[in-house]
Amino acid sequence: MLLLLLLFLGSFHGCSSQSIVRSLPGYDGDLPFYFETGYIGVGEQEEVQLFYYFAASENRPEDDPLLLWLTGGPGCSALSGLIYEVGPFTFDLKAPHTYPPKLVLNPYSWTKVSSMIFVDAPVGTGFSYSTTQQGYDSSATKESMDLYEFMRKWLQTHPKFSTNPLYISGDSYSGIIVPMVAYHISNGNMEGLFPRMNLQGYTVGNPMTLADSDINxxxxxxxxxxxxxxxxxxxxxxxxxxxxxxxxxxxxxxxxxxxxxxxxxxxxxxxxxxxxxxxxxxxxxxxxxxxxxxxxxxxxxxxxxxxxxxxxxxxxxxxxxxxYIWANDESVQDALHIRMGTVPKWTRCNYSISFSENVNDTVDYHRQLLRRGYRGLVYSGDHDMVFPYLGTLKWIGLLNLSITSEWQPWTVDGQVAGYTIKYNDTVSQLVFATVLGAGHTAPEYNPKQCLAMIRRWLAHFPLTSHL
Structure with missing residues (x-):
């Protein structure tokens, strides 16, 4: 059976694709924004097929930043981050007994200020799959390189976004992966590889960064x-x-x-x-x-x-x-243009992937990126005890940055939304913020405040402003 399955998957070998999604089961009418899904093959033989969701900015997609979003885990689907955190639609949790589950627009989607690519990574996550058994073996190092290759190929097929400011973003375990991907992109730009990416910085939320210290x-x-x-x-x-x-x-x-x-x-x-x-x-x-x-x-x-x-x-x-109900529905998978038979059952977090956490310290990646002039935003829900903000502040301290704006509150609608501190070295800037009353991860708990945060930061405004 395994051989037959791999032969079947091999029929998609080397086949990257993208499809426009105009409507989705559970949502009334056509989607009022550009939404696309697809696969991009990575690896020597493109045996790893990474599935992605792309939502264009609802503001000015030709000018607004482009964010690559990585959900944590490792092994948690991009769809979870899209629906429960920062994407353009979510479930109507007040109507739980409808079938299929009812979708509504998210008024606090980060697509209000940016275009976003959500990727199921590493392989075996969400709807991403491999055409070979060996292809399912992954690690933090391999995932970061796969995502770098993914971004190069995605921009080659979407050249109109190649000049948009690019930010690598994610949360939880992706605190390990995000700075690694950004670093690979920076190196590729320095080596003159095509396409050159307009990398401006990165964001990490509730991040694992220095694993033992974070947990301690x-x-x-x-x-x-x-x-x-x-x-x-x-x-x-x-x-x-x-x-x-x-x-x-x-x-x-x-x-x-x-x-x-x-x-x-x-x-x-x-x-x-x-x-x-x-x-x-x-x-x-x-x-x-x-x-x-x-x-x-x-x-x-x-x-x-x-x-x-x-x-x-x-x-x-x-x-x-x-x-679970929605993503495993055949009509939903058909609307998303999922390659049928490639993933036996969709799970929000796949804990059985073959993945090596071979990198447990990415502090030096932050250090190198900041030295190269990239901007960084690090934020934490202050009621999160998975990776507490106290541990995050400790590894930020290891960067030996100068504090240019002391700890102070930032507000939304006149209410304290959290506290922030700004750091600078000679060429770059790092902003840290807590999100008051939020858990792991912050946008799921306080979406309005997190949208205000990312809106101000992407616009190069202080978090303490009232943009």
Missing amino acids: SRVEYAFYKSLLSIELYESARHHCNGDYINVNQGNAACIDDLKLINKCLENIFIGMILEPDCATLSPEPRRLLRRELGSSRDEDFLNFTLKPRDHITWCRSYNYLAI
Whole structure:
């Protein structure tokens, strides 16, 4: 069966494509913006077929920036970022019982100010696939090179966007991938490779960047949010020497402190500390200091919803039920021009991909990009304990940038939307911002504030302005 499947997939070998999508099941009428989907083959034999969604700016697509958007995971579909975070349409969650699930326009889509390409990467994510079994093996290094090749080929088939300002963007685990892709593009430009890309900078939200440090910061964050006592926090910091991941198993005092910390936090949803913890629905125990979101996996939730319960606590995972129904519907896949048979079942996050996290520190990529004059925006939901903003500020400190604008609030409609700080070196600028009350990831929780943030930053305005 596997051989037959690969032979079938091979019939699409080397075939890049793009199709205009004028309407979608669940949306009334034609889409009021330009929307395109397609595949671009990468690799020596183009065995990896990366699927993408492209939405043109709703403002001035001929002039507005072009953003490449990467959803995290690794293995989470671009469609999740498109629908639940920054894309032009979303589900009407107030009408959950319609079939197909009802789509509505997103008033806070980032396509209000930019054109956006959403890519299912790495291979095995979303609707991306390989024509060979070996092609499914990937890593952070390979994914970043695949995406660089993707962008070169995409701009060759869309040359009218080659002069638009280009930004590489993404969140969560893509905090590792985004600066790597931007760095490859910068190198390609320096080497004179075609097409030259008008790279201006990058954005990362709630990012993994320096993995162990990011995860270690969860303990400090929990203390600052009053989830741990000062006695327990100080004891753990002393006994564990500030390292709660690489623990010597002979260090009994540290292990005992970590057991108490996990007990304090076992019912906290680390994706958004104020929301119910749906991981308790899963039979698999959860630990605070492992590298995953800490929420229940979608399949656990979907199985749970099938069980009769008299009283079901609301969980954020409820919002994801609609996307499983919608994306696996044949009429939807036909409208999106999916190559039938290439992906047996669409999943929001594919945790079974063959992927090596062979890069766990991208601080130097940030350093090199900033030295070359590129702009950076780093933002964090301040209620996110997956990759807390405290850890993000620590790795930013390693860049040794000068602070040109001290920590201060930024506002939307007269209300504090978060806090921001601006850094400069001799040629570049980095802006960091928190998003007040947002979790992992910020645009899913506070879309209005995040649109205001990206609008100001892309326009080269301070976040503290009122653009």
